[in-house]
Amino acid sequence: MIRGIITLVILIFIWSAIFKQTPNFGNYTFSSMLTYLVMVQFLHFATRGNIGRLTADEIKEGKLSIYLLKPISYLKMWFSSFWADRFFEFFIRFLIIFTFLFLLPNYFKLPLPGRFFLFLLFLVISLLFNFLWNIFQATFAFWVTDIHLFTTTLGLTVGFLAGELIPIDIMPNFLKTLSLFLPFQYTLYFPIKIYQGALSGGEIVRGVFVFLSWIAVLYFLMTHLWQRGLRRYEAIGQ
Amino acid sequence: MRQLVSKLKYYFKIYYFLSRFSILSVLIYRINALVIGLAPIVWLATMLIFLATIFSRVKQLGGWSFWEIVFLTGIHEIIFLLVWTIFAPNLRRFIKEVRTGEFDQVLLKPISPRFMASFRFLDFSSFGSFLNAIFVFFYSFNQVKHLIDFTRLAGFLLFLFIGFWTAYFVYFIFSSLALFFINSQTLFEWTFDLTDFDRYPAEIYHSWVRVLLTFFLPILFFAYFPTAFLLGKVGWSYLSLSVAILFVLYFLSHYIWHAGLRHYQSASS
DSSP states (O other), X not given: OHHHHHHXXXXXXXXXXHHTTOXXXXXXXXXXXXXXXXXXXHHHHHHOOOHHHHHXXXXXXXTHHHHHTTTSOHHHHHHHHHHHHXXXXXXXXXXXXXHHHHHOTTTOOOOOHHHHHHHHHHHHXXXXXXXXXXXXXXXXXXXXXXXXXXXXXXXXXXXXXXXXXSOGGGSOHHHHHHHHXXXXXXXXXXXXXXHTTOSOHHHHHHHHHHHXXXXXXXXXXXXXXXXXXXXXXXXXXX | OHHXXXXXXXXXXXXXXXXXXXXXXXXXTHHHHHHTTXXXXXXXHHHHHHHHHHHTTOSOXXXXXXXXXXXXXXXXXXXXXXXXXXXXXXXXXXXXXXXXXXXXXXXXXXXOXXXXXXXXXXXXXXXXXXXXXXXXXXXXXXXXXXXXXXXGHHHHHHHHHHHHHHHHHHHHHHHHTHHHHSOOXXXXXXXXXXXXXXXXXXXGSOHHHHHIIIIISOGGGTTHHHHHHHTTSSOTHHHHHHHHHHHHHHHHHHHHHHHHHHHOOOOOO
16 A cells, blocks of 8 residues: 555656646646546556465465365455455555545546546456456466466566556657557556546447456457466476 | 685675575576566566656756656665665575574574675576666666766765665674564565665655655665766765765664664574
């Protein structure tokens, strides 16, 4: 929590210095940029989760065998755990939003109830994607000894392409095109745009369909890799 | 005097063997060692794109140009790679050892426990990222060299040396708190997170943040003040201030460490 707040405070100082020189940055005012930054921190911690690393560790250390011998589905077990964990984090991280609502009421505002409800609904799909993405990364542990470095590098890249550091609409053109093509925007940039009321109904519906298609592709890839990985699994150290 | 020289020779010899051991342990997994530089390359690339995006619409940030900030980033990275190679992983390990009681074994060795807690291993795993940091440093240096006051070069190198040791004392003080609180891991990690403030021109922060990060938690002396000094943005008085702060931190760390050792109660052993 503190880590996110430190990053957020630094970014607020940077953007505050920028908006002293110009009233607008792209389509952003200081208020809309501040809302964007706060929501990035909220979504980053509330929706990501680290079950990918935990699962990869269990594969690496051979602990997966314990679960494979039990009459339960390993992935379904993590699926339940992921939702319980995220549900708890969601309420804890909501403190960030309340803090800014209290400290900067002129700059940071809650949207209309309808928009907020749409935002929450979209987060459910986003969480589903994040779960699949976590397990997708973990499957690489069947082939590579340690995936920590791989996931760190991937996390930085994916975070950037999702609009974590800069909103996608003000990125350099090449990165903007790439980010808008990839599914990662739907985990940060897109839900924040729904929250800010910057998307029309049609754009939201189209986004939901595209995102669901990506989820189907990821589900297929993940299950395929998981099955192939299980055939290769050797339970080292057990 | 002869005693001091012989003591120094003794510690250099031990450090030589510890370094050799550290290099060999990295070379066991050569491919891993090579891949380790990848994450910092990505991080640095995103950082540069972030700055380039900002500077596509504004000309300066806190009075610093794009290349001046990239130069600051390069210096900050070099200092922090040294920090992570030389002592940060050791201090993190020391905190864990205090919690588990393994620190007892260090106390029984015929060597300074402070030396062992701080410099036992050299972590060469971040060696790959030195190349990116050095590239960024020299490339940006080329862009800002017309702004550099070369009469300050010796002062700058001294400032960097002081910056590195200031970082050591700050982190050593925070890790020593483990001797009082058993687990100071989170506090230690927060202090590391706070160093992000040192990556950007301090002129953009509120004045009370600048005062805090100069006098109470002197993070700005790690890279910001040395860079600002070389670029002629702060005067020689800051170099004197850095020496004074280094002395204060040295004595404070000495006091906290010894008080901590007296307070230390071995856990679970």
